[in-house]
Amino acid sequence: MKIKKKGVIVAHHGVAVDILFESGERQMVQVKKRSGHVVGDDVVVSDKLLTRLPRRTELCRRDSRGSIRIVGANLDVLGVVVAPLPRPPFGYIDQAIVTARGAALIPVLVINKCDLEGSEILVAELTATYTGIMDIFVMSAVTGEGLAALELFLGQEFRSFFVGITGVGKSSLLNAICPTLDLRVGELYEAGSRGCNTTTVSTLHALPGGGELVDTPGFNEFGLVDISPEDLAGYFPGFESAMAGRCRFRDCRHRTEPECAVAKLVMSGKIAKERYTTYLEILDQLEAGEARFKSRR
Numbered sequence: 001m002k003i004k005k006k007g008v009i010v011a012h013h014g015v016a017v018d019i020l021f022e023s024g025e026r027q028m029v030q031v032k033k034r035s036g037h038v039v040g041d042d043v044v045v046s047d048k049l050l051t052r053l054p055r056r057t058e059l060c061r062r063d064s065r066g067s068i069r070i071v072g073a074n075l076d077v078l079g080v081v082v083a084p085l086p087r088p089p090f091g092y093i094d095q096a097i098v099t100a101r102g103a104a105l106i107p108v109l110v111i112n113k114c115d116l117e118g119s120e121i122l123v124a125e126l127t128a129t130y131t132g133i134m135d136i137f138v139m140s141a142v143t144g145e146g147l148a149a150l151e152l153f154l155g156q157e158f159r160s161f162f163v164g165i166t167g168v169g170k171s172s173l174l175n176a177i178c179p180t181l182d183l184r185v186g187e188l189y190e191a192g193s194r195g196c197n198t199t200t201v202s203t204l205h206a207l208p209g210g211g212e213l214v215d216t217p218g219f220n221e222f223g224l225v226d227i228s229p230e231d232l233a234g235y236f237p238g239f240e241s242a243m244a245g246r247c248r249f250r251d252c253r254h255r256t257e258p259e260c261a262v263a264k265l266v267m268s269g270k271i272a273k274e275r276y277t278t279y280l281e282i283l284d285q286l287e288a289g290e291a292r293f294k295s296r297r
């Protein structure tokens with residue numbers, strides 16, 4: 001009888017996946033180039049034949065070419081890592097939060113490099129916008145400031161996934177939490193530098209204080225997948241209070257439609273004007289993507 005072993009994919013190297021079995025043993029198993037397996041996938045291996053088990057959650061994004069990429073499976077938390085340098089592109093944090101909520105993951109914001117001069121400005125900006133919307137961790141992978149609070153949070157048996165543009169310090173943070181890992185980190189970031197990816201493969205690691213964390217290659221685009229323009233407001237950070245209210249039209253996109261619950265809250269100041277403006281810009285992008293998709297069919 002063939003022996004079946006259950007494990008989890010801890011890294012994907014194109015034509016092979018690295019599997020950690022329940023016994024603690026590890027094995028590389030060959031897979032087809034576009035097998036569709038991702039880090040976090042539960043698998044059963046029998047005689048080098050790999051079967052993927054159903055996913056509990058799935059994190060996807062749309063890249064700059066418009067293609068959908070599944071980036072992780074069976075996750076609980078999406079940690080959006082930002083830094084004063086390099087700064088997050090416009091809409092990045094909001095798109096990440098919308099994606100996390102759409103995929104039933106808990107979003108958290110990690111503001112790294114708080115040791116850098118001038119970082120207070122970014123911290124003040126982001127805490128003003130996102131306090132009450134998600135947990136915010138202000139920290140430095142270099143000095144260790146704020147690390148204990150993040151470790152405590154991640155240690156709740158969560159499987160967490162860090163995203164953020166290249167150079168914000170995702171691998172440095174994981175190294176600070178697990179000093180034995182020694183992941184490769186990039187050169188010191190300088191303003192205006194091209195910012196090539198240092199991390200090229202997503203890898204899953206067990207943390208000493210409990211929980212697991214996936215380090216990922218930085219990506220600049222966090223295009224939304226499976227979120228329709230009508231659904232966007234329901235996931236949009238800062239619009240939580242509007243969701244109890246009802247718009248006149250069920251497919252209201254909250255632009256200029258009459259009797260719109262979101263517009264009323266913007267008028268009364270319960271939704272910040274800046275939040276509403278950002279929502280409209282992301283809605284524009286989503287509608288443009290929808291139009292492109294329709295014209296291709």
Ligand SMILES: Nc1nc2c(ncn2[C@@H]2O[C@H](COP(=O)(O)OP(=O)(O)OP(=O)(O)O)[C@@H](O)[C@H]2O)c(=O)[nH]1
Pocket residue numbers: 112113114115116139140141142143164165166167168169170171172173184185186187188189196197198199200216217218219
């Ligand atoms: N001052 C300061 N520098 C940091 C901190 N964290 C990381 N860095 C530096 O930022 C640069 C990039 O760090 P990485 O950890 O490689 O960044 P990354 O997000 O993993 O980048 P990719 O793998 O390319 O996506 C390195 O030179 C780090 O030393 C921090 O808290 N403070």
Ligand SMILES: [Mg+2]
Pocket residue numbers: 170171172184185198199215216217218
């Ligand atoms: Mg890295």
